[in-house]
Amino acid sequence: MVSVLERASGVLVMGIVLLDVFLTVLYARIGTGLLAERAAHLTWMVFRRAAEAAGTHRGAVLSFCGPVILLLYVVLWALGLTLGAGLIIHPGLGTGVQASNGPTPTDLLAALYAGGGSMAIVGASDFRPATDAYRLVYLVNSLIGMSVTSLVLTYVMQVYGALRQRNALGLQLHVLSAETADAGALLARLGPSGQFSGGYSHLVSLADAMTEMKETHHFYPVLFYFRFQKPYYSVSAQAYLALDTVSLIRSTLADEAAAWLKDAAAVEALWRVAQMLVVTLETTFLPGDHPVAKAVDPRKWQRWRAHWERAASRLAEAGIAVARDDAAAQAYIDLRAQWWPHIARLAPAMAYRSAEIEAGGSEES
Numbered sequence: 001m002v003s004v005l006e007r008a009s010g011v012l013v014m015g016i017v018l019l020d021v022f023l024t025v026l027y028a029r030i031g032t033g034l035l036a037e038r039a040a041h042l043t044w045m046v047f048r049r050a051a052e053a054a055g056t057h058r059g060a061v062l063s064f065c066g067p068v069i070l071l072l073y074v075v076l077w078a079l080g081l082t083l084g085a086g087l088i089i090h091p092g093l094g095t096g097v098q099a100s101n102g103p104t105p106t107d108l109l110a111a112l113y114a115g116g117g118s119m120a121i122v123g124a125s126d127f128r129p130a131t132d133a134y135r136l137v138y139l140v141n142s143l144i145g146m147s148v149t150s151l152v153l154t155y156v157m158q159v160y161g162a163l164r165q166r167n168a169l170g171l172q173l174h175v176l177s178a179e180t181a182d183a184g185a186l187l188a189r190l191g192p193s194g195q196f197s198g199g200y201s202h203l204v205s206l207a208d209a210m211t212e213m214k215e216t217h218h219f220y221p222v223l224f225y226f227r228f229q230k231p232y233y234s235v236s237a238q239a240y241l242a243l244d245t246v247s248l249i250r251s252t253l254a255d256e257a258a259a260w261l262k263d264a265a266a267v268e269a270l271w272r273v274a275q276m277l278v279v280t281l282e283t284t285f286l287p288g289d290h291p292v293a294k295a296v297d298p299r300k301w302q303r304w305r306a307h308w309e310r311a312a313s314r315l316a317e318a319g320i321a322v323a324r325d326d327a328a329a330q331a332y333i334d335l336r337a338q339w340w341p342h343i344a345r346l347a348p349a350m351a352y353r354s355a356e357i358e359a360g361g362s363e364e365s
Helices: 004-025 036-062 065-092 106-117 131-178 185-188 202-219 222-227 235-252 257-264 265-285 298-318 326-349 355-358
Strands: 098-101 126-127
Touching: 004 036, 004 065, 004 131, 036 065, 036 222, 065 106, 065 131, 065 185, 065 222, 106 131, 106 355, 126 131, 131 185, 131 202, 131 235, 131 326, 185 202, 185 235, 185 298, 202 222, 202 235, 222 265, 235 257, 235 265, 235 298, 235 326, 235 355, 265 326, 298 326, 326 355
Parallel strands: none
Antiparallel strands: 098 126
16 A cells, blocks of 8 residues: 555656646746746745845846756756656565666665666666566656656757847847937937938837747746846846837927827837736736836926936937927826836846836946
8 A cells, every 4th residue: 555655656746747847848838837936936035135145246146046046947857757756666676676786775765766767868777677567667757857858958948048039139228228228318319310210120129029028038937037237138127218218209209200100010019018028027926916007206206207308308419309398298207107117116026226227237236
């Protein structure tokens, strides 16, 4: 009876691990993982605490979290499969599974060693199956080990490919804004002297890249934990710059020749997908209810008004016709009030300060 329960426990452990691999690697939907996502969250919390004690090296400590989580995935899945295989093999040590030389040990550690050897795709084990039933177990384990190894290696490469795309988008926005993370500077370069026909191609490119980034975070939620020292690589900074740019386009541009830009497909796509990205991450990784729309407090209203005035002045200096009246300012503030609460909530979750996101992060975070 004990041996039956032990084998059943082994099958259950292997089943849970394989289900977690399936949900993380193959099903690839944010918020659906079993073991891996919880382990990633706990690891991030540990790194957050370690970073708080690291002082000026806080950003460097946090930058190691993403790679460590990927390594943890590999170790977690490998140990889980080894434990499951060991529990299945343990009752058969000395009978169905025997040592190649000498007497066969029957302790649990020997079973784990035999289970790990049965999963390996290279090397030879000191244990060999002696019955058809255990030959079948070894065959299934070897196929599982080979398949999981291939899937995990592919997954890691795909994660880093998606990470490269995210960083490329962050750098593109950073360069387009003259390394200021200022939407006014970005918009001034998209439409010098009010000529947005050429800059529109950049908006199309940014909208496409933002759409890809939203989907890559949906497929690879572990990207959330890759935190770089430069804030312009963060999702919060990229979404902030994209949404602030659209808010300026729709509230501040006054030239009738540029009126088409306010409702252009690329502008609408950039507006919608950036908000979708932020809200998706917020829903998955941050507990509690979403921030609700409410009246902007006077201090925040004055700060946003000053930000808008600086951006409008920058656009005017670039030869772009702008609306400088109270109606335009209020339109900008109303648009910003729709998305800023989500940015302000997401940025601290990745250990960035709101000021770093707005300022472009020239300092080490």
